[in-house]
Structure formats: C-alpha cells, structure tokens
Amino acid sequence: MSTNKDASLARIGTARGFLSTVAMLGAIYALLTALLIWTDLGVAFTQYVLGSTRVPSFYWVPTLASELMQRGGHLRTGVAVGVALINAIGITALSGIVVFVARSGFDELREWGSKLHTRAPATSDLKAKPQVLQTPSCSLAIYDYSGNALLHPAPEAHLWLQRIPMTPAFAITSAVDQLRLALLETLEAHKDWTSGPEGHHANVGLRDHSLKVAAEMIERVPDDPLAPVIGLAHDLGKVIAYRRGKTPAGEPIWEKSSKTHDFLSAHMVRVLPEFQAMEDTEKRILMAVLTYSHGRDDLPIGAILRPDNPEGDARIRNLTRNIRAADGIATRSDQATAADAVHNEQVMEELRRVLPNAVLALNINKANDALARADGFTAMARNYVAVLETHLRDKLAPLLSETLQNELAIRTQPPGRGTHPSLVPILAAFRDMGWLLESYREMNPDPPLFRVQSGSIQVGPVILLSRAALFAEHPDAVLAWGDADYALRVRPL
Structure with missing residues (x-):
C-alpha cells in the first residue's frame, strides 16, 4: 500500500x-x-x-x-x-x-x-515469455504491445493486450488523448469480440458498441476530455470476462467467465502506459467512474478525491451519471439492429423451420397444462389463434442456435414500452409461411399486433395466426386446443 x-x-x-x-x-x-x-x-x-x-x-x-x-x-x-x-x-x-x-x-x-510468466489471452498473437525480474518493490513487469517494458507498472495486474496502431482523427495534445488513442487501438484489435454472450447487444460487437457510447458521451459532456475515454473503456473488461467456447455439439459460443467486467475494465486501463502518464487527479477520476459505470452500486458518500476538491467529486458524479445514460442509449440502439435480421436469408430460413415447433409448444387455452398460464387463445367460431408474443419468444429462444439467439437479441427485454425488434423477422417468417393475419375486421395495425379482451381483462400484445392455416398443417394440435371458455374480443393495441 x-x-x-x-x-x-x-x-x-x-x-x-x-x-x-x-x-x-x-x-x-x-x-x-x-x-x-x-x-x-x-x-x-x-x-x-x-x-x-x-x-x-x-x-x-x-x-x-x-x-x-x-x-x-x-x-x-x-x-x-x-x-x-x-x-x-x-x-x-x-x-x-x-x-x-x-x-x-x-x-x-x-x-x-524469479521469473514472471506472462499469459497471452486469446486476444493476443504474442507468445508468453519468461522475464527475470529485479524490481525494487515488487516482482512484476509489464510490457506494452510493442515489447517495451513499463518503468512504473501498476502493482495489481499484468497482461498482454493486443493493439493495432492507428492514425487518430483527433489532435493529440495531452496524456488523456494518448490514452484515448490507445483504447481505440485496443478495440480495433478486438472488433469481432462480443458485447455480451446473452445477446444483450444483438449482433453488435464490443468495438462498435464502445464507439457508440463514446460518441454519445462526447455529445452529452462535450467539455470534459475524459468523456470519450470513459465511453471507449467502460466495457473493456469484457475482453477478459468473455471468452470463446464450444457447446457439447461443438458449436462455437461465447462464455461468461466473470460478472465484474466493469472492475476488470478499470484494472486493464491501469496497466496501459498511457494511463500511467496522466495526472494523478485525472487517473483517480477515471478509475472511480469506470468502477461504478454500470450502476451496480451507488457512488460512495462523501469526498472521493479530497475534501478540498469538490469540483473533482462533482465531475465524477456527472461523468458517472452520463456514462450510465449513454450506455443505455447505445444498448437500445444495438438491440434495434435485431430487426435487420429480416434481410438475412439464413436467419429467415431457420425461423421458418423452428416457428411451428414453438407455436405447438404453447399452452393455448391451457390445453397442455390447466394449472399453468395460458400462452394464447382460440375458439372454433373464430378464424384466429391469438398468441402472446412474449410467450412465443420464450418458447422460440431454446429452439434457435446460439448465434441466432444473439443476432435476434431474443433473450432481452424490449426497450421501454416498445415492441421487441426481433418481431420484425418473426412476423416476416409467419407471413412467408402463410400463417399471419395482418388485419382483423377493420383493424390494420403496423406492425400487426393486437390485444385480446375478455370482460374487463385485456392481454397483449398478441400475434393473430390463421386458425385455418394451422389446422391444414397440424389438425390434431388445433383440435386439442379446443375452445376458450370465455368470450374473446380483438382490440387494437
């Protein structure tokens, strides 16, 4: 210490x-x-x-x-x-x-x-090599991507981290600018790295997501030089927290090895030589914001820097508040790209293949389990099967490959009160199959989502599927669903 x-x-x-x-x-x-x-x-x-x-x-x-x-x-x-x-x-x-x-x-x-065996992670092409150490305070040596040793390494970590040299589009006038460039070079070397194994960012990778957040931070806090640095570094720990793996069937997947990627981000930034060259106050502000950037804990009460530096504390809180907002905006933008999967024929083909199984697995009219919740409703006198879209996505997710689950961001919640972006390709697949009812009586919503009312109870959004088309392909299942025990009315969403 x-x-x-x-x-x-x-x-x-x-x-x-x-x-x-x-x-x-x-x-x-x-x-x-x-x-x-x-x-x-x-x-x-x-x-x-x-x-x-x-x-x-x-x-x-x-x-x-x-x-x-x-x-x-x-x-x-x-x-x-x-x-x-x-x-x-x-x-x-x-x-x-x-x-x-x-x-x-x-x-x-x-x-x-004494020897230090540096471990090269999967993100680096550099091979681990032992180095005899003779440091006065600790047995540690850190090397940057060009092979130069740091004279004043951070004592708590060491790693190899690949970087691709780039020509900056901004002027380099300070140590903060140097760190910003170093982070851009690091992200460029990991442009195919995932932003989240659970598909929280759809198919948007770590680099592109970080660039979005940095741009949003510049717009929100234009006068603070640390704003773009925080945007670029806030998810850097995912390079360590997420790793490539395989399913039992040999399918490549991303695995989460740590839940504290924000803390890892702070530690990784500390070992960059450009960070060590910054002023002490700037370093402490950056570390505090990165550590609390994802809002798991509130910032400590009282002075984070020194009691005589209220401006620095106010700056930390302002940057923390804005990085949380910027990250949320960028994440919603990432998830919206799931709608673009409608243009991917491979995605559409897989959806058309598995959607029938997802529909047949639904608990329509509680026919499969009387004690469980109903996933949809139908009656012989009606020409539709009303399917709750949230329940459909729950049944659909495990039927899809890991890659497609991520591309559709199907395991995430829709942004705000909006519709889930994966519904665009899902509805298109139903349309291709001839199952989708895009209008009902005088109602023609876009997208074709409705709500079902029975008495004072309303549920939705629901997708209306053609009962006749389903009966033509799966008559036994449709007959097994039977009739709803209550009157149904379709209303606009």
Missing part, C-alpha cells in the same frame, strides 16, 4: 517503547500472580513449572528461581509466574529470529531465480 509523500507517520522512540513494554509485562505479571493466589492455584502452578506433576513441563528454570520456589508462600507463586513469562518471551523471540532468517533466505532464493 502506498502513501502520499506528504503524509506523516506516527513514530515511537526506543526508550518510550521499551518502558511501555516493561510496564505492560509488569501488569501481566501482577495480574497473573494475584489471580493464582486468589484461586488457590499457586501451589499447583509452581509444581507444574518445576516439572513435579504428571503433565510434562518444558520450562527452563534457573537454579536460584528453583530454590526460591521451594521456600513456599506467595513468593513461590510470584517466582513461578516470572519464570513462565521469561520462558514465553524467550520462545517468542527465538521464533521471530527463525522466521526472519528463513524469510531472508527465501527472498534471496526468489530473487535469484
């Missing part, structure tokens, strides 16, 4: 320390002696110290002390306690000397053959 160079440490003089130790030992001696005399255990304790009992004793007893203990009385108890304290002090001192000597020898051995 480091301290400020201006910090003063409390010091105790040798004489005062010695007198304090003697006084403490004297108090312990008096207390133990009085306790043994008061409890009539003085004789038993003296015999134990002398080794005159069945319990083995390993005390070293001087000849004079042994003679004094033979005389009896309270003097005997006092001498026995004194001998015990002297032995305890001696054993403690001897143990300390042994530990000190052993540790010194171990440190010399470690310095003689």
Whole structure:
C-alpha cells in the first residue's frame, strides 16, 4: 500500500517503547500472580513449572528461581509466574529470529531465480515469455504491445493486450488523448469480440458498441476530455470476462467467465502506459467512474478525491451519471439492429423451420397444462389463434442456435414500452409461411399486433395466426386446443 509523500507517520522512540513494554509485562505479571493466589492455584502452578506433576513441563528454570520456589508462600507463586513469562518471551523471540532468517533466505532464493510468466489471452498473437525480474518493490513487469517494458507498472495486474496502431482523427495534445488513442487501438484489435454472450447487444460487437457510447458521451459532456475515454473503456473488461467456447455439439459460443467486467475494465486501463502518464487527479477520476459505470452500486458518500476538491467529486458524479445514460442509449440502439435480421436469408430460413415447433409448444387455452398460464387463445367460431408474443419468444429462444439467439437479441427485454425488434423477422417468417393475419375486421395495425379482451381483462400484445392455416398443417394440435371458455374480443393495441 502506498502513501502520499506528504503524509506523516506516527513514530515511537526506543526508550518510550521499551518502558511501555516493561510496564505492560509488569501488569501481566501482577495480574497473573494475584489471580493464582486468589484461586488457590499457586501451589499447583509452581509444581507444574518445576516439572513435579504428571503433565510434562518444558520450562527452563534457573537454579536460584528453583530454590526460591521451594521456600513456599506467595513468593513461590510470584517466582513461578516470572519464570513462565521469561520462558514465553524467550520462545517468542527465538521464533521471530527463525522466521526472519528463513524469510531472508527465501527472498534471496526468489530473487535469484524469479521469473514472471506472462499469459497471452486469446486476444493476443504474442507468445508468453519468461522475464527475470529485479524490481525494487515488487516482482512484476509489464510490457506494452510493442515489447517495451513499463518503468512504473501498476502493482495489481499484468497482461498482454493486443493493439493495432492507428492514425487518430483527433489532435493529440495531452496524456488523456494518448490514452484515448490507445483504447481505440485496443478495440480495433478486438472488433469481432462480443458485447455480451446473452445477446444483450444483438449482433453488435464490443468495438462498435464502445464507439457508440463514446460518441454519445462526447455529445452529452462535450467539455470534459475524459468523456470519450470513459465511453471507449467502460466495457473493456469484457475482453477478459468473455471468452470463446464450444457447446457439447461443438458449436462455437461465447462464455461468461466473470460478472465484474466493469472492475476488470478499470484494472486493464491501469496497466496501459498511457494511463500511467496522466495526472494523478485525472487517473483517480477515471478509475472511480469506470468502477461504478454500470450502476451496480451507488457512488460512495462523501469526498472521493479530497475534501478540498469538490469540483473533482462533482465531475465524477456527472461523468458517472452520463456514462450510465449513454450506455443505455447505445444498448437500445444495438438491440434495434435485431430487426435487420429480416434481410438475412439464413436467419429467415431457420425461423421458418423452428416457428411451428414453438407455436405447438404453447399452452393455448391451457390445453397442455390447466394449472399453468395460458400462452394464447382460440375458439372454433373464430378464424384466429391469438398468441402472446412474449410467450412465443420464450418458447422460440431454446429452439434457435446460439448465434441466432444473439443476432435476434431474443433473450432481452424490449426497450421501454416498445415492441421487441426481433418481431420484425418473426412476423416476416409467419407471413412467408402463410400463417399471419395482418388485419382483423377493420383493424390494420403496423406492425400487426393486437390485444385480446375478455370482460374487463385485456392481454397483449398478441400475434393473430390463421386458425385455418394451422389446422391444414397440424389438425390434431388445433383440435386439442379446443375452445376458450370465455368470450374473446380483438382490440387494437
């Protein structure tokens, strides 16, 4: 742990320390002696110290002390306690000397053959190589992508991180600008890295999402040079938190190895040489914002920097509030790209293949499970099967490949009160299959989503599917659904 160079440490003089130790030992001696005399255990304790009992004793007893203990009385108890304290002090001192000597020898051995094996993650083409270390404060060495050693490494982490050199589109006038360029180079080397294994960002990768957030931060906080840096770095920890893996069937997938990618982002930025070149206040502001950028915890109450720097604290809170908002806006923009899957024939083909199974798995009219919730409604007198779109997506998700689940962002909630973007390709697939009812009586909504009303109860949004088309292909399933036990009315959404 480091301290400020201006910090003063409390010091105790040798004489005062010695007198304090003697006084403490004297108090312990008096207390133990009085306790043994008061409890009539003085004789038993003296015999134990002398080794005159069945319990083995390993005390070293001087000849004079042994003679004094033979005389009896309270003097005997006092001498026995004194001998015990002297032995305890001696054993403690001897143990300390042994530990000190052993540790010194171990440190010399470690310095003689100390090596750091840097591990190259999947993000780097560089091979791990050992380096003999001779640093005065720690056994650590950090190298940047060009192979140059950092003279003042951050003591808590080391890693290889690939970067692709780029020509910046902005002027480099400060250390903050240098860090901004370093982050752009790092993201460029990871342009195909996922933004989330669960498809939270649809098919938008880490680089493109980070660029969106940085642009939003510049628009929201145009006068703060750290704004674009925070936007670029807020998800950098996903390079470590997410990794490539395979399903049991051998299909490539992304796996989440950590849930704290915001903390990882802060640590990764710390080891960049461009970060080390920044002013101390700028570094502390950046670390605080990155650590709390995703809103899992509130910012600490009180000063984060120093009590005499309220402007810095206000800046931290302003940047934190805006990075959370910018990230949310960019994420909703990412999810909206799921609608573009309608132009991907491979996606549409898979949807047309699995949608019938998803529909047949729905609990229409509670026909499959009377105790479970209904996923849709139909009646023989009606020409439609009303399917709750949220329930349909729940049934559809596990039938899709991992890649398609991510591209459709189907496991995420729709932004705000809007419709889920994956409904665009889903409705298009139903249309291609000839199952979709795009209008009902005089209602022609766009997109074709409705609500169903029975009495005072309304549910929706629902997709209306043609009962006749379903019966033509799956008559047994449609007959098994039966009729709803209540009157149904279709209303506009």
